[in-house]
Amino acid sequence: MDEIVKLLDHNLNYVSHELIEDTMYITVESNREKMRCPHCNRFSNKVHSRYKKSFKDLPIQGMKVVIVLINKKYFCKNVECDHTTFAETFDFIGKKAKKTKRLEKEIINLATNVSSVAASKFWRKNVVNVGKSTICELLKKNANNK
Numbered sequence: 001m002d003e004i005v006k007l008l009d010h011n012l013n014y015v016s017h018e019l020i021e022d023t024m025y026i027t028v029e030s031n032r033e034k035m036r037c038p039h040c041n042r043f044s045n046k047v048h049s050r051y052k053k054s055f056k057d058l059p060i061q062g063m064k065v066v067i068v069l070i071n072k073k074y075f076c077k078n079v080e081c082d083h084t085t086f087a088e089t090f091d092f093i094g095k096k097a098k099k100t101k102r103l104e105k106e107i108i109n110l111a112t113n114v115s116s117v118a119a120s121k122f123w124r125k126n127v128v129n130v131g132k133s134t135i136c137e138l139l140k141k142n143a144n145n146k
């Protein structure tokens, strides 16, 4: 399981997993000891708190996957920085996103080949609840990034 988690990001450690109905909940935490403050770019190793956030990822063996991340919040130790704390971030997910980037990519790949209604049907059957409007939003977002 740790290997699967590391495929998402090598900075993650596997903690535990639980299967509830058709969904696998995988709890992970960061193995980083320090992080750069995104506001002043200085490193901090002083952890303020931890909180959980969850998001959807690619299915595994026909099961829906929800990643539960124990995310760290750090103190910024730079007295000149106008932020006292900042949250740990990862490359595999956007700041406010509810899906991993690799899942979004798969959704976009499929939706560019079939209609969004057909794509939505496919994803519902194939283990991720993705609505037509979500697909349209992702396509729009993707078009804007080009």
Ligand SMILES: [Zn+2]
Pocket: 037, 038, 039, 040, 041, 042, 076, 077, 078, 081, 082, 083
């Ligand atoms: Zn700072």
